[in-house]
Amino acid sequence: MLIIVCACTTQVATFFMMIWCISVLCFIYGDLIHIKSQLQPLLLLLFMIAFLFNPFRILYHSSRWWLLRIIWKIISAPFHHVSFADFWLADQLNSLGTILLDLQYLICFYAVNFSWQTLGTGKDLQYEHDSCMSQIYGIRPIISCLPAWWRFAQCLRRYRDTRLAFPHLVNAGKYSTTFFVVIFSSLHQWQSSSKGLPVGEHTGYFYMWIIACLLSSCYTYTWDIKMDWGLLDKNAGENRFLREEVVYAYKTYYYFAMIEDLILRLMWITSLTIGERQLVHQDILVTVLAFLEVIRRFIWNFFRLENEHLNNCGQFRAVRDISVAPMSTNDLSLLQQMMDEVDGVQHRRKNRLKNKSGKQLKKTETKVWLMEALEKTS
16 A cells, blocks of 8 residues: 555656656747747646646546645634644645745736736747735735644644643644744834845844744744654653654664754754855745755654654554555454544544454553554564
């Protein structure tokens, strides 16, 4: 099962990489193919939209509509029960904030700044003064806050469903720190431009932005290590600074990830050093930081899913979307039937698993059954 999923993911990623390369080549050699280079980003976006919303049962139809369904549940988070796939994908979107801002700029550019009158005249395409990067009407700050808002709303919904202030309200507080970072950054940029301050001179909002960034970085890093990864467990035993149970063979993976996550969480400091001194162009710096954030999230996913898997075994919270080892057809169908329940099997005492004689298994016996099923297929 996992091999098939990985193979499909690799095929889709390779396909999109080829499409992107073709678009870049068309942008560079637009004059040779008689298609204006400025139209290539729009054509690529339209192709991606057509691929995603293609209604025909081809090109991974079920996967595409599953993705659309999860995205809709993320956008309307307060009104739906939150599953593991919902908040896991929303976490990925929190690392793609730069892409959402680029999408906003792309739409604004072709809707406002682009001069469509010169498109069929054979002249060089012209566009008006670039106003899509301004903070007017607060569109870009709102776009920046959207991923954090989605997770914030999910945490509030989970608190409503469980009535557990910890961890859900505390987790919501973590995402709320992003709002302050965006607000103070936007106010600083707006005040600096309105007053015409020279480079290197800052307003009071600039220092409030630094404080908000420090608070957000400390908050999110602590949550990464303690809650998302379950590390720094006082009962870790021989796995010092880690946890009692680990899946990966080498402990250095965990130590490296802890240091790497801290460094990349603090990469915003480069905007205070390299960015403020204009040693590197702002667009290049933003691109590099966005790429590093994707790498950080990529590594984060391994340990987050590992911790979720171990918690499933210990807390009997079955989740359809997590599997670290393929299982037999009978065992998998039984687990999927359990997973369709909103609360899994954690609080379903009347629906416990049964042994071959039909007798209900106790909690400890259920855990042994699950572990043996995993060991047989590993």
